[in-house]
Amino acid sequence: MCSTSYCGADCTKCPFNANCPGCHAVCDGEGECKCIAAKYIKLGGTQAFDEFKAKLCAEINALGIEGMPECKDLNCLVGSFVNLAYPLPNGTKAQFLEPERIYLGNQLECEFGGDRCFGVLADTEFIIVSSYGCNGADPELIIYKKR
Numbered sequence: 001m002c003s004t005s006y007c008g009a010d011c012t013k014c015p016f017n018a019n020c021p022g023c024h025a026v027c028d029g030e031g032e033c034k035c036i037a038a039k040y041i042k043l044g045g046t047q048a049f050d051e052f053k054a055k056l057c058a059e060i061n062a063l064g065i066e067g068m069p070e071c072k073d074l075n076c077l078v079g080s081f082v083n084l085a086y087p088l089p090n091g092t093k094a095q096f097l098e099p100e101r102i103y104l105g106n107q108l109e110c111e112f113g114g115d116r117c118f119g120v121l122a123d124t125e126f127i128i129v130s131s132y133g134c135n136g137a138d139p140e141l142i143i144y145k146k147r
Contacts (some may be wrong), residue, residue, distance in 0.1 A: 035102035056122045068118045074104035084139040
């Protein structure tokens with residue numbers, strides 16, 4: 001169970017806390033750090049992390065997606081929570097995220113109203129923009145962009 005974090009999040013309030021090994025286990029052992037926040041904070045402090053989030057928001061906003069409001073902030077989200085299965089033209093469904101990795105993302109309400117939202121997810125490798133209904137129903141992949 002995790003109780004402290006590199007990013008300052010209160011891990012005790014996270015619904016995945018019981019199964020989370022915490023930042024130290026995810027980032028201090030052998031191999032790659034799977035938390036984008038911890039990775040940036042360890043390298044350059046919270047200022048570097050905040051600058052990275054601002055840069056990502058600017059890249060997302062520059063996509064100019066009709067009906068999507070300005071992305072002003074991104075939150076740390078665990079892949080297993082936001083890994084929607086997107087239908088592909090050939091009838092199959094695809095998921096693009098690693099369940100144990102921490103990504104940056106946000107949910108933005110469509111400016112045109114209705115019951116659909118935009119979801120944005122990003123890390124150092126890509127930006128995903130999708131739309132979906134209540135609780136992630138009927139997801140539609142709008143953009144998958146390599147960074």
